[in-house]
Amino acid sequence: MQAETIVGKFGDKDESFGPSGFLELGGNTLVVDFGNILMSDTVVGFLYEDGHLKIMGASQKDSQELRVIDDLEACVFRGIDSRGLELVLPLTQEGGPTGDLYYNEIQYLVINGRVSTAEHELVGIMDDNLNLAVRDHYTRTPFRRVDENNMLSFYFDGATSAGKAIKKDFLKPLYRRDKPYFENEIIRYFQDFDKLGVQQKKYVLDSLGIWAKSGLLQVVRKSEGNCAMGNVKHGAAGVTRVRTGMVDLDAAEFDRDIDLFKRFGALASVSSPFPPHVEVRVNLVVSHEFGHQLQFCLSQASQDRIADLYQGRLTRSRRTNPAPNGYEGRSELLRPENVMSRLFISGYSATSKEEYWAEAVAAFSVPESRKILNDMDPAICQILTEILYHPEQHLSAVLVEPILDLQASLRAGKALPEDLLTC
Numbered sequence: 001m002q003a004e005t006i007v008g009k010f011g012d013k014d015e016s017f018g019p020s021g022f023l024e025l026g027g028n029t030l031v032v033d034f035g036n037i038l039m040s041d042t043v044v045g046f047l048y049e050d051g052h053l054k055i056m057g058a059s060q061k062d063s064q065e066l067r068v069i070d071d072l073e074a075c076v077f078r079g080i081d082s083r084g085l086e087l088v089l090p091l092t093q094e095g096g097p098t099g100d101l102y103y104n105e106i107q108y109l110v111i112n113g114r115v116s117t118a119e120h121e122l123v124g125i126m127d128d129n130l131n132l133a134v135r136d137h138y139t140r141t142p143f144r145r146v147d148e149n150n151m152l153s154f155y156f157d158g159a160t161s162a163g164k165a166i167k168k169d170f171l172k173p174l175y176r177r178d179k180p181y182f183e184n185e186i187i188r189y190f191q192d193f194d195k196l197g198v199q200q201k202k203y204v205l206d207s208l209g210i211w212a213k214s215g216l217l218q219v220v221r222k223s224e225g226n227c228a229m230g231n232v233k234h235g236a237a238g239v240t241r242v243r244t245g246m247v248d249l250d251a252a253e254f255d256r257d258i259d260l261f262k263r264f265g266a267l268a269s270v271s272s273p274f275p276p277h278v279e280v281r282v283n284l285v286v287s288h289e290f291g292h293q294l295q296f297c298l299s300q301a302s303q304d305r306i307a308d309l310y311q312g313r314l315t316r317s318r319r320t321n322p323a324p325n326g327y328e329g330r331s332e333l334l335r336p337e338n339v340m341s342r343l344f345i346s347g348y349s350a351t352s353k354e355e356y357w358a359e360a361v362a363a364f365s366v367p368e369s370r371k372i373l374n375d376m377d378p379a380i381c382q383i384l385t386e387i388l389y390h391p392e393q394h395l396s397a398v399l400v401e402p403i404l405d406l407q408a409s410l411r412a413g414k415a416l417p418e419d420l421l422t423c
């Protein structure tokens, strides 16, 4: 019997979720190669990573029958799943519940505590108390426990390993089932979001979209605080309180930013008191203030790297774009012909390493200005990209496990898009 014919019979889709390792079956130790169970180089069956298997039998019907590993006596698999993560089947001695799980409205099958897709991809494990842990291929952690902080909407209906009917319907307080995770998180972060107008809502959702989808907004909010419309006395568009990390936005300035955003896009060149010099501004106050909160959550090493990038640019800026006579501010003011060759994404970025970072976060938040920032300052864009995809490289130590737990849960609920920066 040729392996190819078997693969063909089981279908290409199945093939991708076949594990590799050794299967103890009926006193024999068999090699499993990407799901194909081999006996002396002959394929005698197929094992899926969720513990389903097919054993070639006398008839076609026997060969197609789907069994579960728990039902075969003294049958144990040890090895790795289709993506190289450690796997032992059955997952536990005690077994677990069986039934239907809807996680973030995604349907999964649960068999003896193993949570999987219809294509037999193993997604997680659940015990008889319906505690869920999810596979994390990103950090190669076999299972990460999902707690109430990072659990998405959860609905299970089935029976425990002892055969007792069990049901659980969990939704985080204030969570709206009709809205996706990222929107729920933005609503939670931005106080009185419901009172905003249509245009304002869209602006806030666009500004914070990538941060919310990646889970960073949730982790940063828990660490630093949320964002409220207030009345910022000293006229800035927003302020992030250093001690509490809470953001206050000035209502009038917020509207002005939205108006500028609508008219000119994310970046605008505005006149300065020193004509013909102009100043570039980023019209994204919400993500700017979030940027300050995010900075408080970074490791010292990452903050030092940002400070170095800032110093390097400042030195070059002072040389190529010297301040006009009489100007005492610290913004980068530009002769009109130098706008395209400026050193900072905005004039305000030049004022301190904190504002340099916050303006970079702001510009990075929407595709239009992200592209310009990437051309102008690829090093800061690299840090920003790494924060989204590899947060453990930049977040302070205490936040690393929380963000990795959350991202694993979001992946299990298909709430974390792979292509965050292109959508």
Ligand SMILES: [Zn+2]
Binding pocket: 288, 289, 292, 354, 355, 358
């Ligand atoms: Zn600022």
